[in-house]
Amino acid sequence: MACATLQMDEPLAAVIFSGACERFPTLKIVLAETGIGWLPYMLERMDDTYRKFLDAEEYWRTHGGLQLTMPPSGYVRRQVWATFQTDHVGLRVVDLLGGDRVMWASDYPHPDSTWPESQQAIAGNFTGIPPRTARGILCENAKALYGL
Numbered sequence: 001m002a003c004a005t006l007q008m009d010e011p012l013a014a015v016i017f018s019g020a021c022e023r024f025p026t027l028k029i030v031l032a033e034t035g036i037g038w039l040p041y042m043l044e045r046m047d048d049t050y051r052k053f054l055d056a057e058e059y060w061r062t063h064g065g066l067q068l069t070m071p072p073s074g075y076v077r078r079q080v081w082a083t084f085q086t087d088h089v090g091l092r093v094v095d096l097l098g099g100d101r102v103m104w105a106s107d108y109p110h111p112d113s114t115w116p117e118s119q120q121a122i123a124g125n126f127t128g129i130p131p132r133t134a135r136g137i138l139c140e141n142a143k144a145l146y147g148l
Contacts, residue, residue, distance in 0.1 A: 008034045009042050012080070016046060019067025021075035028145065031082040033107060036090030039082060039097055046072035077101065081145055085114050086121055091129055091137075099133045103141045 008031055021027060031039075050071050053059070060066045068075075077098050083105040084090055094102055104122065107113040114121035126134045142148065 009038065012042065012076075013046055013072075016072045016075050017068070021079050022068055025079070027079055029080045030145070031080065033085070033105065034082055035084045035087045036082045036094065036097060036102055037084075037087050039076075039090070040093050043073040043076055043096070081141065085112075086125055088125060091125055094129075094133065094137070099136050100141055100144070102137050103145070104138050 012031065015021065015029065021029075050068060053066065081101050081103060082097070083103045085105055085107055090102075104125070106115050106118045106121070108115040108118075122138065126138075129137075
């Protein structure tokens with residue numbers, strides 16, 4: 001369970017680099033129960049990889065072309081949301097992801113849920129987070145994403 005959230009890096013990279021988000025720009029992807037602290041590093045790695053392969057014109061000419069028209073982080077910021085339960089590090093770097101792409105979740109009724117201590121989990125996670133950012137993450141982002 002401790003490593004499960006980190007196992008989303010390869011599926012996320014596969015979806016981005018396959019060109020799926022390029023082909024389907026209205027596709028919405030939610031990384032549920034993945035945490036968010038690892039995402040800024042992953043965006044950096046994907047963008048770095050993209051820049052390196054962008055210069056490989058001969059390779060892409062013989063392999064059908066590069067399927068991306070912008071860096072991977074652009075697709076993530078446009079089409080991907082991520083949820084977390086407890087992620088103190090992630091909340092300290094939420095600006096690198098975009099505060100509108102992050103949502104808090106309790107994971108109720110699963111055994112690793114914050115319930116019945118969800119209020120305490122929220123208080124502990126959001127210490128020092130601006131109220132407007134916290135409201136977005138706790139409520140407004142899910143309302144906007146799901147049209148509630």
